[in-house]
Amino acid sequence: MTVDSDRSLGNALILGWKMLCPNCGKSKLMKSYLKVANDCSSCSQEFHHQRADDGPAYITILVLGHLLVPLILISYETLRPEPLTMAVGLSLLAIVLALYLLPRIKGALIGLQWAKCMHGF
Numbered sequence: 296m297t298v299d300s301d302r303s304l305g306n307a308l309i310l311g312w313k314m315l316c317p318n319c320g321k322s323k324l325m326k327s328y329l330k331v332a333n334d335c336s337s338c339s340q341e342f343h344h345q346r347a348d349d350g351p352a353y354i355t356i357l358v359l360g361h362l363l364v365p366l367i368l369i370s371y372e373t374l375r376p377e378p379l380t381m382a383v384g385l386s387l388l389a390i391v392l393a394l395y396l397l398p399r400i401k402g403a404l405i406g407l408q409w410a411k412c413m414h415g416f
């Protein structure tokens with residue numbers, strides 16, 4: 296399959312990150328937190344065949360690791376917090392960041408699949 300010239304990868308990634316339809320950008324890509332809509336209510340682009348699977352979770356873990364490990368090292372060296380305080384604080388930060396990033400990364404991966412005409416798009 297060839298990639299359509301009007302399917303901008305950058306635009307599709309941005310719209311996916313915003314959890315909007317990568318085709319028109321007018322309606323929501325997700326119908327709940329991580330559940331992808333079957334199709335776009337504006338342009339009728341089908342999403343039922345997308346295959347993000349575990350990719351968003353792996354990428355979220357990778358990003359969180361690269362953000363939190365330097366933060367752990369810097370805070371330990373400069374602030375010297377109590378171990379329990381540091382564990383609770385960084386655990387809460389990791390949970391909040393993971394919950395924020397996971398649906399956005401999933402949307403961006405669906406945008407990538409749409410732009411590259413993968414999995415029936």
